[in-house]
Amino acid sequence: MLPALTGLVAVVCAATAGLALAWRTVGPAAVVSVLAAVTVTAVVAGRRFRTRVRRSAGYYTAPELAELDVPALAVAVARMLRRDGWRVLPPSEHTVPHLAARDRHGRLLDVVFRPVAEPLPDEETSCACRTRLPARRRSGPWLRLVVHRGTFSHRDVVWASRQGRTYLVDGARLRLWAAGTPLTQVAGPERTPAGEETP
Numbered sequence: 001m002l003p004a005l006t007g008l009v010a011v012v013c014a015a016t017a018g019l020a021l022a023w024r025t026v027g028p029a030a031v032v033s034v035l036a037a038v039t040v041t042a043v044v045a046g047r048r049f050r051t052r053v054r055r056s057a058g059y060y061t062a063p064e065l066a067e068l069d070v071p072a073l074a075v076a077v078a079r080m081l082r083r084d085g086w087r088v089l090p091p092s093e094h095t096v097p098h099l100a101a102r103d104r105h106g107r108l109l110d111v112v113f114r115p116v117a118e119p120l121p122d123e124e125t126s127c128a129c130r131t132r133l134p135a136r137r138r139s140g141p142w143l144r145l146v147v148h149r150g151t152f153s154h155r156d157v158v159w160a161s162r163q164g165r166t167y168l169v170d171g172a173r174l175r176l177w178a179a180g181t182p183l184t185q186v187a188g189p190e191r192t193p194a195g196e197e198t199p
Contacts, residue, residue, distance in 0.1 A: 058082060060080075074097060085103060110145070113146075144163075145167050149170075169187070
């Protein structure tokens with residue numbers, strides 16, 4: 001603590017001495033220019049820092065979501081799941097692009113990213129993460145969350161409703177979720193992946 005404080009005091013004193021020297025040798029215009037440059041840099045750096053902190057906490061704007069490719073979208077969804085209380089398995093545990101998460105009750109959630117609801121051939125058993133989770137840590141069957149930034153077709157909605165334990169998050173719901181609405185509310189009270197009732 002003391003070395004950091006000493007360093008900060010030294011930097012402030014050096015900056016003040018530098019500005020005083022510039023004022024005497026070059027004039028007030030140089031000092032004003034330097035102060036303006038420092039202020040602009042601080043504002044830009046602060047904005048970027050706040051954006052990084054907000055994203056790390058699982059909050060994204062609609063334009064930010066639109067710029068993400070599938071791997072970056074997976075990172076964003078993992079952060080949003082953590083924000084909602086899910087424990088997300090690390091990406092190194094997966095052999096195909098998807099997420100697996102567990103809540104405090106032991107319920108498992110499989111998150112896939114695709115423009116259609118129905119799984120691709122052999123998708124059910126294609127990831128090794130399913131076999132790595134001991135049965136004693138599971139509580140009930142896997143729940144599935146299908147994420148798509150666009151719109152699902154009527155056929156997709158019908159297929160998901162027939163499957164049971166399958167929830168579709170399209171672009172509109174994804175934007176609500178990214179803005180801070182809990183997943184339990186985004187999925188709807190009768191279709192709650194966490195198994196909890198919404199207030």
